[in-house]
C-alpha cells in the first residue's frame with residue numbers, strides 16, 4: 210500500500226526535477242522505508258570529497274539545548290555554540306532553528322555525516338528516528354542500510370549509526386561563489402522566494418542546487434523534507450528564526466510553492482489548480498470550479514509584493530501549467546448523462562437501492578464488460594465535495610468515478626464496495642471466524658493510510674471531519690476505503706488550537722462544529738478548529754470498534770457510555786489487562802493465544818489517539834508505523 214502511495218508521489222517529484230541539477234530533491238520518496246535501490250542521501254559529486262557543511266535542526270524538547278542537540282547530532286558543542294552565537298549552556302526556545310556544523314564526507318557513492326543515536330524505546334522505529342527525531346535530516350532507508358538490526362528488533366539501549374544528509378558544493382557551484390551547503394528541512398508555508406530572500410541567495414542558485422528547473426519557481430515541495438541552500442559564507446544565527454507553526458507535530462503537510470505573498474494563516478485555504486479534461490456531458494459544474502480556481506491562482510500571484518512575479522508567471526506557459534495540473538489530476542472524472550444514470554440504476558428502482566440515496570448502477574452497453582458502480586443522488590450542492598474528491602487518488606479513499614447534474618439534482622458515481630460499511634459488518638452476525646486479528650489490523654491500517662494521504666499528501670491538507678465506522682466501506686476483498694466527504698474541508702493550522710490564551714480573536718473557525726456523537730474530539734467542540742487531529746481522535750474510536758465490536762456510544766445500565774471514555778478508564782485503571790480481557794470481542798481471543806498482548810498494544814494506540822490535547826496525539830504517519838509493527842509481529846507469531 211505504501212508502494213501505491215509512493216508511486217504516485219514519485220510521479221510528482223519527478224515532474225519537479227530537472228535533468229542537470231547538483232543534487233536532486235527527493236521529496237516524500239525519501240521517507241520511504243522500503244525503497245530498493247536508493248538511500249536518498251546526496252550524491253558524492255562535489256569538488257571535494259569532504260567539506261564543512263551545515264544543517265538546520267528545529268529545537269524541540271528534549272533536544273532543545275546546545276548540549277542535547279550536539280549530542281543528538283554528534284557535532285561539537287563548542288562549534289555549535291559559536292555558529293549560533295550562544296554559550297554552551299544555552300537552552301533554545303522551542304521551534305528555534307539551530308545551525309548544526311558537521312563534517313561532511315563521501316562514504317561510497319554518497320555524502321554523509323555520521324551521527325549516532327541510542328534507541329530509547331519500542332516506539333522508536335527507523336521511520337520515526339529519521340523523519341521525526343532527526344526531522345528528515347536522515348532517511349529511513351539509509352538507517353536500515355547502516356544498521357544491522359531488523360526494523361522490528363529495535364530495542365531500548367541499542368546504538369544506531371545515523372547518516373545525516375549533507376553535501377559539498379560542485380565545481381559549478383563553487384565557481385559561482387558557493388562555499389557551503391546548508392541542509393534545510395522545509396516547513397509548511399516555506400516558499401523558494403522567501404527562503405532565497407532570508408538566506409540572501411538567488412532563487413536561481415537555490416533551484417539549481419536542488420535539481421529543480423530554474424525557470425519554474427513553483428516546484429512541488431513538501432514540508433519536513435530537506436532542500437539544500439547554497440551559501441557564500443558561513444550561516445549566521447541572524448538568519449535563523451523561531452517557527453510559529455509547530456511543524457514537528459505535523460511532519461508531512463505537503464507544500465506547493467507559489468510566488469504569492471506569504472500568508473501563513475490562510476495557507477490552508479489556498480486552492481489547488483484544478484483542470485479536468487471535460488468532454489461533453491450534462492453539467493458545466495466542474496469546468497466552472499476549475500476555471501475559478503485557475504483564475505484565483507493567477508490573481509493571487511500577480512498581486513504579490515515579491516520581485517518579478519508577473520514575468521515569472523508569464524514565463525510559465527499555459528502548456529506547462531496544464532502539465533503540472535494534470536499531474537495532480539490522476540484519473541479524470543467522467544461526466545455522465547442523465548440517461549446513462551437512469552439506465553444504470555433502472556430509473557432508481559427500489560431493487561437497485563443500496564441504502565438511502567445510494568443506488569447500485571450497472572454501466573456499460575453490453576459490448577464491453579459492464580461495471581457496477583454506486584450512484585448517490587442528492588439535491589445538496591456537492592461542488593465542494595466533488596472539488597475535493599477529484600483531487601484524491603488513493604487506494605484507501607473511495608474513488609469518485611464521475612458526476613452528473615440534471616435540473617437541481619446532482620448524481621455522484623463512486624466505485625462500488627461489495628461488502629458495505631464497516632459498521633454493518635461489525636454489527637452484523639458475520640461469522641466470527643472471518644474476523645481475525647490479521648483482518649482487523651489490515652482494516653485499521655487501510656483507514657490509517659487513507660487518512661495519512663488525506664492529511665499529508667494533498668494540497669491543501671484536508672480533514673475528513675466525519676470518520677466513523679459507517680463511513681468506512683469494504684470492498685470484495687475486505688479492504689477498507691474511506692467514504693463520505695460531505696463534511697471534509699481544508700485543514701486548519703494546528704497551532705491555532707494550542708495557543709490557548711488568545712483563541713478568540715486570532716483564529717478563523719468553522720461556524721458550526723460538525724461530526725457524529727461518539728467520535729467528536731471534545732477539544733474541537735470547544736475550539737471549533739478543524740485540524741487533522743480531529744480525524745486522529747475519531748480514528749482512535751474506530752479501532753476500538755474494530756477490537757470490541759461495540760458501539761461508539763453504548764448504553765450501559767441506562768447510561769450512555771462513550772467508547773472513547775471507557776477505554777481510558779480501563780487503561781488507567783488498576784488492572785488494565787483483566788478489564789481489557791472482558792472488553793474485547795470474544796472472537797479475538799480464539800484467534801490468537803497472545804491476544805491480550807495485541808489487545809494492549811491496540812488499546813494503547815487508541816488511547817494515544819484520544820488524548821485530550823490534539824498536539825499530543827500521533828500523526829497518521831506515526832499510527833501507520835506503530836500498526837505496521839503490530840501487523841508484522843502478528844504475522845511472525847502466526848507462523
Ligand SMILES: *[C@@H]1O[C@H](CO)[C@@H](O)[C@H](O)[C@H]1NC(C)=O
Nearest residue numbers: 227228230231232233252420
Ligand atoms: C538527478 O536526476 C537526473 C534524472 O533522473 C539524473 O540524470 C541525475 O544524475 C541525478 N543527479 C544526481 C546528482 O543524482
Ligand SMILES: *[C@@H]1O[C@H](CO)[C@@H](O)[C@H](O)[C@H]1NC(C)=O
Nearest residue numbers: 256257259260261378383388
Ligand atoms: C576543496 O579543497 C581545496 C583544497 O583543500 C580547498 O582549497 C577548497 O576550498 C575546497 N573547496 C570546498 C568547496 O570546500
Ligand SMILES: *[C@@H]1O[C@H](CO)[C@@H](O)[C@H](O)[C@H]1NC(C)=O
Nearest residue numbers: 279280281282283284325327
Ligand atoms: C550523548 O549522551 C550519551 C549519554 O549521556 C552518551 O552515552 C553519548 O556518548 C553521547 N553522545 C555524544 C555523541 O556525545
Ligand SMILES: *[C@@H]1O[C@H](CO)[C@@H](O)[C@H](O)[C@H]1NC(C)=O
Nearest residue numbers: 283284285286310311312313
Ligand atoms: C570536523 O573536522 C575538524 C577538522 O578536521 C575537526 O577538528 C573536528 O573535530 C571535526 N568535528 C567533528 C564533530 O568530528
Ligand SMILES: *[C@@H]1O[C@H](CO)[C@@H](O)[C@H](O)[C@H]1NC(C)=O
Nearest residue numbers: 292293294295445446447448
Ligand atoms: C551575538 O550576540 C550578541 C548579543 O548576544 C550580539 O551583540 C552580537 O551582535 C551577535 N553577533 C552576531 C555575529 O550575530
Ligand SMILES: *[C@@H]1O[C@H](CO)[C@@H](O)[C@H](O)[C@H]1NC(C)=O
Nearest residue numbers: 314315316317322323355370
Ligand atoms: C561514516 O560511516 C561510513 C559507513 O559506516 C564509513 O564508510 C565512513 O568512513 C564514515 N565516515 C567518517 C568520516 O567516519
Ligand SMILES: *[C@@H]1O[C@H](CO)[C@@H](O)[C@H](O)[C@H]1NC(C)=O
Nearest residue numbers: 229230231254379380381382
Ligand atoms: C556545470 O555547468 C555546465 C555549464 O553551465 C554544464 O554543462 C554542466 O552540466 C554543469 N555540471 C553539472 C554537474 O551540473
Ligand SMILES: *[C@@H]1O[C@H](CO)[C@@H](O)[C@H](O)[C@H]1NC(C)=O
Nearest residue numbers: 381382384385386413414417
Ligand atoms: C553562475 O553564474 C553565471 C553568471 O552569473 C550564470 O550564468 C550561471 O548560470 C551560474 N551557474 C550556476 C550553476 O548557478
Ligand SMILES: *[C@@H]1O[C@H](CO)[C@@H](O)[C@H](O)[C@H]1NC(C)=O
Nearest residue numbers: 386406407408409410411441
Ligand atoms: C546579500 O548578498 C550580497 C552579495 O550577493 C551582499 O552584497 C549583501 O550585503 C548581502 N545582504 C545581506 C543583508 O547580507
